[in-house]
Amino acid sequence: MEQGNYSVGLDIGTTKIVAIIGKENEYGKIEILGIGRSKSLGVHRGVVNNITQTIKSIQQAVELAEGNSGLKISSVVVGIAGQHIRSLQHSDYITRAKSEEVINEDDVEKLCNQVYKLVMLPGEEIIHVLPQEFKVDGQAEIKQPMGMYGGRLEANFHVVVGQVSSIRNVGRCIKSAGLDLGNITLEPLASANAVLSQEEKEAGVALIDIGGGTTDLAIFKDGIIRHTAVIPFGGNVITEDIKEGCSIIEKQAELLKIKFGSAWPGENKDNEIVSIPGLRGREPKEITLKNLSKIIHARVVEIVEQVYVEIKNYGHDEQKKKLIAGIVLTGGGSQLKHLKQLVEYITGMDTRIGYPNEHLAGDSDEEIASPLYATAVGLLMNAVQNKAKVREARQEAVDKELDREVFSGEDSTQTKTAIKKERKSIFDKWSEKLKDFLDNAE
Template identity: 65%
Template sequence: MEVEKIAVGLDIGTTKIVAMLGRKNEHGKIEILGMGRAKSRGVHRGVVNNITQTIDSINEAVREAERNSGLKIHQVIVGIAGQHIRSLEHSDYITREDFEEVIAQEDLRRLIGQVHKLVMLPGEEIIHVLPQEYKVDSQAEVREPMGMYGSRLEANFHVVLGQTSSIRNIGRCVKAVGLNLSAITLEPLASAEAVLSREEKEAGVALVDIGGGTTDIAIFKDNIIRHTAVIPFGGNIITEDIKEGCFIIKRQAELLKVKFGSAWPGENKETEIVSIPGLRGREPREISLKRLSQIINARVKEIIEQVYMEIQNYGHEDQKKRLIGGLVLTGGGSKLKHLRQLAEYITGVDTRIGYASEHLSNGKDHNLNNPEYTTAIGLVMKGFEKSEENQEITTNNSKESVSVYEENLKGTRKISRRKPTEISEENLLKKKAIERSKSFLENWADKFRQILNDSE
């Protein structure tokens, strides 16, 4: 098994850290070779706030993944989220001097590189520059400009920004574990890679990744990323509300949410009661499931309304921007009972739960067929995408070198490809001696011919 054909995704979340190894099989499906999971300590709402604890959690997840797969992990692609993430729309252009040549990959890289020089707020840096639509000279709405002729290349970009300190803290944690950071990817983009089909992206769809600390949104239309956003609420805040509303500890509140929680309060009756063990010999506490669902409903409703506000900001009411593909909910928070029905009721948009099983060769594995692992699976897929891009760049550079070499040969005469032989001093003396003897014999032959002529 070749190491370079294996990709490793590292999902650093608020509630858990997941390291996942995968490879592509002959059918293009992802085969997960191993996975490690650890409780996330030192991360709050997607942002590292304790370096030492985060390093320990990453190390635990990575070592477990290595044990399960029997492989050594050297480099990873990491997902990033958090309330420090923001995005903006930007337009830029370049002027091509050699407009008689077709637009090549190098022109696109130069245009994207120019966007990276964009002036940002202090303490921010660019995470992604995502092209949306190109314009070549006066021709607008160009999806793929490569191979076209033109002197001016222009594009609209979706630019994702993040706090430099947060990005560097993640890099420091990964490096401290002894790993190389190959790339950083916005987590909703990785999740979208895992759960959205090409048809959904074409029709218009909003991916909603409900994690422990944040809810991440990515909107696609015409196969182009149109909008991204991060809402600073997730599953943990629901657990906190249950803890405060039912007067129980956090571990009990999480267990109550997972086993008996529902986002739809009308499903439970007043008579349905759950008994929670008391602390240190105290009496058990009885909790009404209807009351529990009312607490969950209030917070979930707030999250979905924030999501719908982001969709409206994109312009969903506009006929051209209508999201025919509706909502796709994923992440650990999407497992909450009756969440899909509540989302449809609030937004009026068709909703489904997103699973990554269709991209996996072992997708029937119960452990992997889980919405909370979609980001990690998407990061593995992004890892293969990045390696293919790097390979393409290397191949193009090799082709450019060959073409330059061939261009330099044009107009020159054909020469022998035989390697020149080095002549030593001894060989040089022998060569001169042979030439001297040769000239002597030639002179003697001329004199001999002259003597014969005279005698005749």
């Protein structure tokens, strides 16, 4: 299969690195062609803190995915998270020189590019500029201004900002692993694409992605992203607490959490005991499941309460901003028993577990439809969409040139030359900016 037919998402997580290859089938669903997963060494709370180990882990995941699919990976779309991520609201406008012409994509792009020039704190860079609502000549609440007449185009933006050094380190790891960086996407946005339905985004929903090192939050209302946050706690702190509380090693603590862990202490009876083999020549340890779930419960409550503070910061208590669809939990940490009930109890909001299977082709492996792979599937979807946008922009340019040839009687050599100078899409320009930025960083 030629390179143009498939895309790759790469999820660099705190506990695992996942490379996932896929393509869009004729029904608009994502067909998974191969997947590779490796243990993540060198990433702490969503941020790269050991370049060499991260490169090794990336190469391992990529090789497994290539072996699985028989395809060669050259370019990837990567997710970014970590406690350095913050978001802000910003309004901006442009005055159009030709108000008698309709607003087109170039006007919206010009407005977005203006926001990228915002002055940030030292060491910070804008990752995403997400338009929320537009105003045309004072007329508010316009979702899509293209095709309208107007002299003044303004918009409210959700701007996601991150540390330059962290973005640079991710780019460095990708480059050193022998890959091209196609795009960088905020991980909660990728997870949201994979597990949320359009109806939920319209009604108002909070996506909570509980990973190993971080818990990511994305809030949608009226189909628009309203708030994002990254909380620097995840499943690993629960494992750490079990390790300390039960005086056992990390590997055993992780297994205990997965097999017997529960977020609701009332579930376990006092006489339910699990025996852990002792270290070399030592007696085995006996741990009551009630104690285990008490340790887990205390930490999970802390994580959920922090997320709930962010939901309140967005303004969930106001009638107009109410999240009717409640909460969707995803990520590896969402598989903890009775977590759904605990979140409903703390927040009083409807809750469900989000699986990324809605956008996958029917014959996809069951394992990939696990919440564990929500971010990776979302990144793959992003890569597929970007590819489609580039194709559309190219086709548009070709059509325009052919029309010109028909109407002006230009000869075919001129047309061919014009076709070669295809109009670049927003994505292409953004990728070039990013590549220049990474090249200059070295």
